[in-house]
Amino acid sequence: MLADDKLAEGAHDPLVDGERIMRICNACRYCEGYCAVFPAMERRLQFTRSDLNYLANLCHNCGECHYACQYSPPHEFDVNVPKRFAEIRAQTYRRYAWPAPLAAMFTRNGLAVSLVLVVILVLAMVAATLVLGKSLVAATADPAGDFYRFMPHEVMAGVFGAVFVFVALALGMGFVRFWRDMGESLAQFTRPDALRSALSDVLRLEYLDGKGAGCTYPGEERSQARRWFHHLTFYGFALCFAATVAGTIYHYAFGWKAPYGYLSLPVVLGTLGGIGLLIGPAGLLRLRLRSDPATGDAGQVGMDVAFIALLFAASLTGLALLALRDTSVCGLLLVIHLGVVMALFLTLPYGKFVHGIYRSAALVRYALEKTRPIANAGLD
Amino acid sequence: MHDAPTEVLTDTYPEEEYYGDLWRVTGGQTDAGLARLTVRSSATCTQWMKDYGVRFQPALGGTLHLGRTNAFFLGGGKALINEYYAAAQRLGIEVHYDAEVVDLAIDDGVFQHALVSIGGEKREISATALVVASGGFESNLEWLKEAWGDAADNFLIRGTPYNLGKVLKVLIERGADKIGDPTQCHAVAIDARAPKFDGGIVTRVDCVSLGMVVNRDGERFYDEGEDFWPKRYAIWGRLVAQQPDQIAYTIIDSKAVGRFMPSVFPPFRSDSIEGLASQLNLPVERVVATVRAFNQAVRPGAFDHAVLDDCRTQGLSPEKTHWARAIDAPPYYGYPLRPGITFTYLGVKVNEKANVIMSSGSPAKNLFAAGEIMAGNILGQGYLAGFGMTIGTVFGRIAGREAAVHARR
Numbered sequence: 001m002l003a004d005d006k007l008a009e010g011a012h013d014p015l016v017d018g019e020r021i022m023r024i025c026n027a028c029r030y031c032e033g034y035c036a037v038f039p040a041m042e043r044r045l046q047f048t049r050s051d052l053n054y055l056a057n058l059c060h061n062c063g064e065c066h067y068a069c070q071y072s073p074p075h076e077f078d079v080n081v082p083k084r085f086a087e088i089r090a091q092t093y094r095r096y097a098w099p100a101p102l103a104a105m106f107t108r109n110g111l112a113v114s115l116v117l118v119v120i121l122v123l124a125m126v127a128a129t130l131v132l133g134k135s136l137v138a139a140t141a142d143p144a145g146d147f148y149r150f151m152p153h154e155v156m157a158g159v160f161g162a163v164f165v166f167v168a169l170a171l172g173m174g175f176v177r178f179w180r181d182m183g184e185s186l187a188q189f190t191r192p193d194a195l196r197s198a199l200s201d202v203l204r205l206e207y208l209d210g211k212g213a214g215c216t217y218p219g220e221e222r223s224q225a226r227r228w229f230h231h232l233t234f235y236g237f238a239l240c241f242a243a244t245v246a247g248t249i250y251h252y253a254f255g256w257k258a259p260y261g262y263l264s265l266p267v268v269l270g271t272l273g274g275i276g277l278l279i280g281p282a283g284l285l286r287l288r289l290r291s292d293p294a295t296g297d298a299g300q301v302g303m304d305v306a307f308i309a310l311l312f313a314a315s316l317t318g319l320a321l322l323a324l325r326d327t328s329v330c331g332l333l334l335v336i337h338l339g340v341v342m343a344l345f346l347t348l349p350y351g352k353f354v355h356g357i358y359r360s361a362a363l364v365r366y367a368l369e370k371t372r373p374i375a376n377a378g379l380d
Numbered sequence: 381m382h383d384a385p386t387e388v389l390t391d392t393y394p395e396e397e398y399y400g401d402l403w404r405v406t407g408g409q410t411d412a413g414l415a416r417l418t419v420r421s422s423a424t425c426t427q428w429m430k431d432y433g434v435r436f437q438p439a440l441g442g443t444l445h446l447g448r449t450n451a452f453f454l455g456g457g458k459a460l461i462n463e464y465y466a467a468a469q470r471l472g473i474e475v476h477y478d479a480e481v482v483d484l485a486i487d488d489g490v491f492q493h494a495l496v497s498i499g500g501e502k503r504e505i506s507a508t509a510l511v512v513a514s515g516g517f518e519s520n521l522e523w524l525k526e527a528w529g530d531a532a533d534n535f536l537i538r539g540t541p542y543n544l545g546k547v548l549k550v551l552i553e554r555g556a557d558k559i560g561d562p563t564q565c566h567a568v569a570i571d572a573r574a575p576k577f578d579g580g581i582v583t584r585v586d587c588v589s590l591g592m593v594v595n596r597d598g599e600r601f602y603d604e605g606e607d608f609w610p611k612r613y614a615i616w617g618r619l620v621a622q623q624p625d626q627i628a629y630t631i632i633d634s635k636a637v638g639r640f641m642p643s644v645f646p647p648f649r650s651d652s653i654e655g656l657a658s659q660l661n662l663p664v665e666r667v668v669a670t671v672r673a674f675n676q677a678v679r680p681g682a683f684d685h686a687v688l689d690d691c692r693t694q695g696l697s698p699e700k701t702h703w704a705r706a707i708d709a710p711p712y713y714g715y716p717l718r719p720g721i722t723f724t725y726l727g728v729k730v731n732e733k734a735n736v737i738m739s740s741g742s743p744a745k746n747l748f749a750a751g752e753i754m755a756g757n758i759l760g761q762g763y764l765a766g767f768g769m770t771i772g773t774v775f776g777r778i779a780g781r782e783a784a785v786h787a788r789r
Contacts, residue, residue, distance in 0.1 A: 027582035027644040030456030033437030045642050067462060068455030070580050077582075213435070220462075 014087035015052050021079050022047045022055065024071055031065040035207045036366050043374050054182050056088035057362040060207055062215035063295035086297035093354050096181070098173030105350035110302030114310055114343060122339030128155070129335065136331035147258060150331040156338070163345050170349035175357050182365055194367035201363045205230055218291040229283030233311065236276025243270035259325060270318065277315035281308045307352035310344040381423050388426055388436040388451040395419055401764055405614060409760020417732055418758055421774040426451050428777065433463040446610065450766045481514065481547050486554040489738045491747045509746040509783040513776060516724035516752040517545025518565065519577065527562035534626035536570060538720045541577040548727065548753055557729040557739045560756025566763040567617025570720030571645045572627060582644040585715045588616060589703050590639055591632030592674055595623040598657070598666030600674070605692070605702035614763035621719040628717045629660050631671070633709040639685060647713035656712045675706040723768060725756035734779035746786050748779035
């Protein structure tokens with residue numbers, strides 16, 4: 001039934017059922033006020049694969065529309081927007097992944113794989129320090145907190161710089177693929193009005209707010225918990241990133257070498273961010289594990305948990321390193337922290353993190369569409 | 381009603397206008413006292429609903445002309461009921477699911493106890509007061525057949541299969557005074573492919589005004605351009621019910637695409653009227669002749685679906701008085717229509733305190749009714765969009781309050 005059906009993968013393709021569900025929703029429209037998905041849906045009379053990929057990435061899986069739905073099971077129409085959209089989203093993550101062969105990581109990146117990756121990377125770094133002739137277990141803590149005696153700055157910066165460039169490229173390519181799939185031009189993406197509107201939605205988590213009432217997550221009762229834990233996670237991550245940028249500027253622009261004092265900008269930013277990245281992910285994990293299985297895609301628990309666990313571990317090991325940098329375990333903690341951070345970054349383009357890219361891009365598209373006239377969508 | 385714009389309604393909808401609308405659609409078949417009470421009390425309903433957690437939203441996209449007269453709650457009817465159940469739970473009210481009232485003991489106009497079947501187990505529950513809000517009998521196909529004859533076989537029921545009218549029947553048998561004509565109901569024209577029960581809102585087809593409607597024999601039978609959606613919505617179910625085999629077919633051309641709320645079922649489609657008629661199993665020549673005659677009768681005008689425009693036919697019987705444009709731009713689309721019964725009006729008589737009136741003429745002091753089971757007091761016939769909700773909310777509040785007052789005495 002899809003308007004561009006050539007690629008349909010059969011009855012098990014969530015896009016096929018997604019189209020059927022959207023046709024039901026578009027004839028009902030009672031959920032119009034819940035989030036961006038339904039107004040975006042109402043601009044259409046038919047739903048192509050690209051439309052469904054877009055709508056699914058606008059959905060933040062709160063379940064509100066499902067609890068309200070008069071067509072959810074046991075009704076024979078069997079409508080379940082959040083669950084089907086979660087499945088479609090997972091499919092889009094694989095479809096837009098770059099380089100394409102690594103898309104397979106999405107299906108395997110559970111907690112175990114992440115932990116194995118952390119162990120491998122830690123061991124690799126231990127090996128590197130040995131090759132470089134450095135001893136990880138220093139007898140004395142002297143000079144205090146100097147990370148570079150375990151791993152030279154050029155090595156650390158070089159390796160992480162390369163990882164960062166690769167991750168940025170992979171995420172950027174994913175975005176481009178999504179944006180093209182929606183049929184939008186890159187020139188449209190840079191329109192300031194749409195960017196501003198989407199940025200405001202993202203930074204305030206507009207649609208997790210439920211117009212003040214919160215979201216039906218993890219269960220049917222509304223709460224702001226997910227929004228606040230997400231805020232802590234997001235801004236925690238941003239602060240940690242800012243700490244790294246500040247440190248880089250200190251190093252290259254001013255020639256100020258680490259370690260930095262407890263009240264220095266990089267350490268204050270990193271500490272605050274680290275605290276956010278402990279509380280936020282812990283809260284999100286608790287909510288995720290208690291979330292209603294009826295509204296989610298059980299196949300994605302592994303991916304979600306792995307990302308949350310790596311964020312938490314990166315923060316925990318970072319704060320431990322800060323606290324114990326003047327002791328004899330400094331070297332060991334350093335390689336563990338670096339291993340965790342590298343595992344986190346390497347899995348960014350192939351895990352839950354990409355939701356941030358695609359949801360933000362979908363919100364830009366939503367803002368763009370709002371400025372366009374509605375053609376033929378039952379609004380006479 | 382509202383005398384000034386509110387958060388959820390635009391402009392004003394004064395009592396006189398609201399009451400006038402009701403008077404018109406019911407053809408005067410309404411209890412004036414109860415009708416005025418309903419209209420007046422509706423003004424305080426949205427705030428009361430909000431207090432219990434119900435949320436509202438602006439008029440839905442595609443529902444033209446309703447922002448002034450109809451408040452839409454967010455999420456639809458199930459979301460509304462979810463909020464009420466949650467509120468009841470917070471208040472510590474016990475709710476029994478999968479339970480049905482089998483019989484009521486009423487002595488001399490005083491309710492004594494109810495016989496209830498809970499999970500198959502019969503229990504007697506006594507109470508100082510009882511509010512019945514158990515709906516009409518729209519899902520009771522046998523009862524519908526008693527009223528309508530074999531035509532009822534072709535009706536679709538838009539809501540739950542559980543509205544069997546059992547409590548209504550018990551009340552009438554136990555001496556409650558009944559009110560209303562059993563053939564009167566709120567019925568809309570819905571897609572004939574809808575399930576027998578519970579197809580709900582998505583099965584409605586509203587492109588009647590944009591094209592033409594023919595019956596089984598390929599003949600037009602009513603002015604498709606008579607009025608706007610709220611009025612049209614309320615009458616077309618009954619119109620289809622009165623046609624042979626209780627079926628009709630709405631035919632539009634490509635000019636109408638995108639101008640009406642999409643239906644959940646894809647339309648039949650053909651590049652010719654002949655092709656469409658044969659897909660719809662209609663007499664092809666008849667339909668072709670009907671379309672030709674219609675197209676020839678269309679007078680020139682400026683099409684505007686937002687007003688009662690001057691596009692009309694001349695020389696047809698019946699005429700199409702607004703929005704008439706030739707059906708000549710292929711592809712052509714068709715939807716089969718059936719009467720979709722929303723709720724029936726036959727019910728029990730009540731007074732302004734929602735007391736059930738017994739056939740002796742006196743009110744049952746501890747027995748109250750709200751919703752569809754008493755809607756026939758106010759709706760003798762016809763319908764106003766959203767009015768079932770209004771009656772339910774207004775009389776639900778009255779019945780609850782009066783039952784509490786009675787119980788405290």
